[in-house]
Amino acid sequence: MAENVIVGIIGAGRIGRLHAEHLVHRIPRAEVRVISDIRLDAAKQCASELGIARAEADYRKVLEDKSIRAVVICSSTDTHADIITQAAEAGKHIFCEKPIALDLGRIDAALQTVEARKVKLQIGFNRRFDANFRGIRNGIRAGKIGEPHILRITSRDPAPPPIEYVKVSGGLFLDMMIHDFDMARYLIGGEVEEVFALGGVRIDPAIGVAGDVDTAIVTLKFKNGVFGTIDNSRQAVFGYDQRVEVFGSKGMIATENNTPNRIRVSTAHSVQEDLPLNFFMERYIDSYIAELEAFVDCILEDREPPVGGLDGRMPVVLGMAARLSLEQNRPVALSEIR
């Protein structure tokens, strides 16, 4: 007989509500028993809409509930490490949104508690669960392109976030490119040795005033000899530009953007297709469901989560190295980041 995982959700913001809806409606083996948010109203409204039994203002109420087996942490980034530590101490399995923290000391402390308490920890790098990117990785693993030589990741947002968000985001390398650093490790299945960064302000001068860049290229030198590039822009006017290409000794595997339809219109002027999907929730909706299904299954089947603590830590190291490279205009070895 099928067992369910009793879940508590911490944080009822946009991503918390999304996870809650998926757990309630789309993942039969999960049962959401409580949702907490420092804005109790938000937690209550979400609970009411989705038929979740309890809403709390204090996440510690979630951790204290003995019936809760797993927590999904969707609170603000600066709280992740502490809540991971406390949840681990309470014996809960943990799904946590990225990044764990913007400070390696705090990350390492949290990961040590997770390891000591032998709870499962999965980081919310949802793009690994996208059909395109998962298919690329599987194709590489299946040997379709032989040995990988060159990786290219293009990752461009449809529009920049509010400037207030930019100011506290940790910067493009840690807020946006962090997904691509994870993707690079995921696709190549190996670690990066050195990075070199180019960056500038081309979209909005206010981003520069805030001390950040909005356009950047980072090259990656992997330990296994693969070379990679990541390019980011805060504004691709044609939509959410999310592509990768891996070139190897026996071929190339690459993905186009997803589109809302497969229509082509031919007129006297041009042949037109629709724009790529524009919004991350639309583009990545299936991957958000799949990552939580994987988390729930790992608990039920007592397996390691597919995106673990090290996978949460390394992209932060990469982001820090890229930032240092940009500041000093020189290649930076990851071993320099401590």
Place this chain on the structure above:
Amino acid sequence: MAENVIVGIIGAGRIGRLHAEHLVHRIPRAEVRVISDIRLDAAKQCASELGIARAEADYRKVLEDKSIRAVVICSSTDTHADIITQAAEAGKHIFCEKPIALDLGRIDAALQTVEARKVKLQIGFNRRFDANFRGIRNGIRAGKIGEPHILRITSRDPAPPPIEYVKVSGGLFLDMMIHDFDMARYLIGGEVEEVFALGGVRIDPAIGVAGDVDTAIVTLKFKNGVFGTIDNSRQAVFGYDQRVEVFGSKGMIATENNTPNRIRVSTAHSVQEDLPLNFFMERYIDSYIAELEAFVDCILEDREPPVGGLDGRMPVVLGMAARLSLEQNRPVALSEIR
């Protein structure tokens, strides 16, 4: 404050369970209160899995329930017309799977009751709600291709149904091409005047023994001067082949098949993409949700359903005309079918 539509589902087979799941989990403005099936076990299991309050063996229990505002008819085709009639008499709004019946007399009787009782009736031609086909129609309506001249519909199943099903299906023209007849009317926004059919057995001789064809082409002459072709095959080994193309005075609008990903693999031998989606539930899942959302919204907002009684009747007429054309190897005017 949002009102909900209380729904009863009649039939807990494959499509009934699909609609039930969507109504329960994906359409917040609907509430499923009861599901019936002559196999009570099937109804009970579905109710249990989805948290539906009641399960019944007899659909009349659904019709007798005063709290039920709308029914979704997913029982076998030969029961549709009778249940429509009874549901209309009970004052329920009706969503009914296609076809209404394979007999024009029964269709007309049912539609008369619907009209007399002023209940809403929507027929389950879900493909109208697919993003590709809806986009084609909207593009035509928006004038992107000027006056339509030539319509082409390609509609090929991944594999033939069981031969037992073929025997009772009404034949390819009424079971399979009926969707395409609806699509033709939907896209062109006008009525067909005359059809001519070619058909044969190329996939499985057993289909011929059962008196049916598995491969067919029908040409359509529309009253507004458009010419069309529909081609059907019971077996496209590469997947579910569902494409349309409309050519007009100012251009052409067409759709490719949907695929599970947008990956391209280039090797020493070829450049490969993934096959089209293979299964109708996968290919058309969003359209099944959208058609029920539209139905619920029509009730709540007191509007005409987007696929009405005439839309249920005309594809049956077209299927009969095509069958007659094939039998007599001559063009058949729709006016001949009574």
Place this chain on the structure above:
Amino acid sequence: MAENVIVGIIGAGRIGRLHAEHLVHRIPRAEVRVISDIRLDAAKQCASELGIARAEADYRKVLEDKSIRAVVICSSTDTHADIITQAAEAGKHIFCEKPIALDLGRIDAALQTVEARKVKLQIGFNRRFDANFRGIRNGIRAGKIGEPHILRITSRDPAPPPIEYVKVSGGLFLDMMIHDFDMARYLIGGEVEEVFALGGVRIDPAIGVAGDVDTAIVTLKFKNGVFGTIDNSRQAVFGYDQRVEVFGSKGMIATENNTPNRIRVSTAHSVQEDLPLNFFMERYIDSYIAELEAFVDCILEDREPPVGGLDGRMPVVLGMAARLSLEQNRPVALSEIR
């Protein structure tokens, strides 16, 4: 040591000049010694531009020249059959533009002389030599799609010809669709048994006044069980629309239009590609060269030409059957055409 074929060209109109240029500059094994045209000036200008030794007004001078081994007939359609007959009697190998004639009696008489004199005859169905269509046929022959079931040919011109031309053209079925009838036979490798035609005037009423149609669909029933459709339009505003698709028991093979480049532009409004090539000389230039190379090689290697007398006759039969079908609104067997 390489031998050359000495060639005479009859007709210095558009297509004659094209063939002359190719024979002079692109086909080393051919040598053009004379070109004739009833407008001597045209012949002289072409000879001067291309360094051809002689220009004549009377094609009989070409036939009388003993050094000439092969003639390329590019004169007006009504002269083809007579010149074929005379050229055959003069012992010349013959390349003749399509159609041989619009009268089966004249065609058959010409073919009989060709056979009696044992000269080679190749008809100018150049599209057989196009990389797309040749690749489709080769793929079918190689078994890539198993047994063919359904053929679709789309063939739409960028713009209608001058109305004066329409009046003497023999009509859409014999002037334009004749290429597609040849293509159908070439791709399927079998003969058609019966056709059914739809046709109308949608582009230009003057075409109707001239007794012709500008938009047509013809269905084909092949003796081997394949069903086909051909659709023609005199005006595809987006360019020269030349596509085929063949669906079979093991798959499908199809071709997109050729474009002048492979550029994609993504803007805030759409993703755009360039239009298909617009002009038949641009679209089919390589096939014009290839058909003449094949003709020259057949002479030098004493092989049968790849497009023979029957290939010239059958499309005319198909065109006549289609015209009769349209007139009488009924399927017409090819056996009815004598």
Place this chain on the structure above:
Amino acid sequence: MAENVIVGIIGAGRIGRLHAEHLVHRIPRAEVRVISDIRLDAAKQCASELGIARAEADYRKVLEDKSIRAVVICSSTDTHADIITQAAEAGKHIFCEKPIALDLGRIDAALQTVEARKVKLQIGFNRRFDANFRGIRNGIRAGKIGEPHILRITSRDPAPPPIEYVKVSGGLFLDMMIHDFDMARYLIGGEVEEVFALGGVRIDPAIGVAGDVDTAIVTLKFKNGVFGTIDNSRQAVFGYDQRVEVFGSKGMIATENNTPNRIRVSTAHSVQEDLPLNFFMERYIDSYIAELEAFVDCILEDREPPVGGLDGRMPVVLGMAARLSLEQNRPVALSEIR
């Protein structure tokens, strides 16, 4: 009356014969009077095949011929600078294959003579004349993508050259990536300020033994703020991989590879397209004709050639900077290269 340019060709190797054939057969306004090669036999054979009046062993005979107005230099790279100088002194207009030299001093000396003698000099960066790349540049110039932000050039050969060639080639950056450096300048219409290079040996260890790399990525920082990447591989098993993408404030313009046909085959296993064109002469044949047409037209119309001396010099500077960057693992400013 149309005037012709009398041309002499220096060098009857592969590229020399190609240019000769194009000048003779495809460019009516040119007339080739003489071809020279230190291997007189090669020159004679080419002259014989193409009907060129004279063949010489010594290129100085070409320069001494007063009737010759322009020379096309296709001799070995180490002779280019000297022959340019001597041709300029002889008052000939000059088309010269890339690179001018691998030594900036020799390049500058040759360019000074060209300038002093006021002869025209065009460098053979043929890819600028390719329909894809020219269309990309024209699209950018027309403002289709607004301000360019990110440039990506992918340029991968189908197979490595013979190792003997690699040894004398000047290395990947000066032999292969030199085309991409030119392309970068051409597309962006501005100069590069700084480069950073990654490179390694992934294809063939013998290339490493020869002191070269076979896989490389170079990032470009343009003076106008654009960032770029170029990636090269000596072996793309799927064909000649030649793509660019330019991303800007108002959109993106990119090009796919050219293929020999537009056929798609769908089977039970995959949807397949043909591989990209595999050989540079096949892929770029039209651009070779177009660059010589442009050269001839510049002479006849007394205009500046579209690829001038500076365009010949800068890619060499970029190649040297990239090589230095790889050696020292640091970004290198072009101003460091003298």
